[in-house]
Amino acid sequence: MTEIYKAKKAVPRGQAKAERIARYGAMRFEEYACEWKAGQRDLGPASVVHLESLLNIHLLPLLGNRRMNTFDHKVVEGFLQTLERNGIGLAAQANAFDKLKAILLDANRLGLFDDNPVAGVKPPQYDPKRVVIPSPEQLQQIRTAGDDSFLLVADLMSGCGMRNGEAFAVNLNNIVADDVYRITEQVNRTTCQYERLKHRKAGEYRDVPLPARVRQTIECYASKHGTVDGYLLRHPSDPSRTTTSPTSGNGSRSDAPPPQHHPPPRLRRTSARCSRRPTPRPPSTPRPGGRGTHRRPPCATSPPTTRRPPACAASETPAGTPVERATVWTSRTPTP
Structure with missing residues (x-):
């Protein structure tokens, strides 16, 4: 064990990075995403289903066969433009971009890219409308x-x-x-x-x-x-x-x-x-x-x-009778 430890310590840092690039750089995005997903241990059952849905519907069909060392900001921008051409909603675009960004940042920490592939890419601007309380x-x-x-x-x-x-x-x-x-x-x-x-x-x-x-x-x-x-x-x-x-x-x-x-x-x-x-x-x-x-x-x-x-009956109270006002736990004061 001591000999193995000394041998690893003597290996230059650049050589270890080169080994990681050789191993993961040629890996397909689909295979890398599968390994990345296995490390997401904090996700609940519903979050796992949501992640798998984004991968299977949006990410893997467009990027699954691409090798990891070929990603750059142009590839990511092209992915977003494809989603727009396919008529994908802004909410789904934003969620897909977030997952793609998380996967590529994980690969960037391994040193697979010279530059961050998502740097400078403008994410989809999802601005949900204000919810209107029913009258x-x-x-x-x-x-x-x-x-x-x-x-x-x-x-x-x-x-x-x-x-x-x-x-x-x-x-x-x-x-x-x-x-x-x-x-x-x-x-x-x-x-x-x-x-x-x-x-x-x-x-x-x-x-x-x-x-x-x-x-x-x-x-x-x-x-x-x-x-x-x-x-x-x-x-x-x-x-x-x-x-x-x-x-x-x-x-x-x-x-x-x-x-x-x-x-x-x-x-x-x-x-x-x-x-x-x-x-x-x-x-x-x-x-x-x-x-x-x-x-x-x-x-x-x-x-x-x-x-x-x-x-x-939903309307057993005669018309014109005031109804109780229930203020719930959000502590928001109802307007008169």
Whole structure:
């Protein structure tokens, strides 16, 4: 062992770099990206799926056969221009560029390039539009766009400020007080399992205000559809499985694990503010278009809900009656 150590120490630093260049320089990008991905041990299941999707859809088809020692800023710029010609959205372009940049910077640390291949390349300018909080009228349309499970998710997201996955993991046992709900877990859209909260460690939780209307929706759903270990939203054909898709207005449900469909209408985690509830529409009156009429692709069948009991009605409060104002955990003060 001593002889081996002395032999390696006697090797000039330039020779070690030359060996790395000889080994990795001729390697194809696809092979190098595979080795790089194996070292990303901090990624969660959903992040791994997202990384593999970017590699398989955008990076490898265009750069997979290129040798690593042939990359420069012109190659990277050409890659971005190809994405633009193919009509790829700015968000996907930005994500693909970030992954390509991370891989090439890793290769640059090995000394494969004389110059940084991403230096001077302008990344795609993705500037998402400002999210607009639904108005009371739009929120009412969203709440009445589906059946009981859709109403439950809409109330949890708008009244308690929950994320999608947190609303799907609603549990009757998490009502720690008449006006407090404790969020302890969420449903992972990739694994379809209950997991820790996003950006938090296992066992951590957060308490949010629970408006009376939302608590009534939870209790009504539990009494009508039952629970499994306190969980309300379960798979329609297998109660032992979680569900990540509430049913839409036509009674259909989509529970495929891969996120190939659109999530339900996204309600931002902010203050749920309603001043007056509109008069309920007659059953024969078609609902107007917009965010409230978002439909999900049918997958499994479920009998459509034609009429809710009075306790579950979305508009049991007479028109003109003030509705409670729920300020959620973001501590943002609602505007009057």
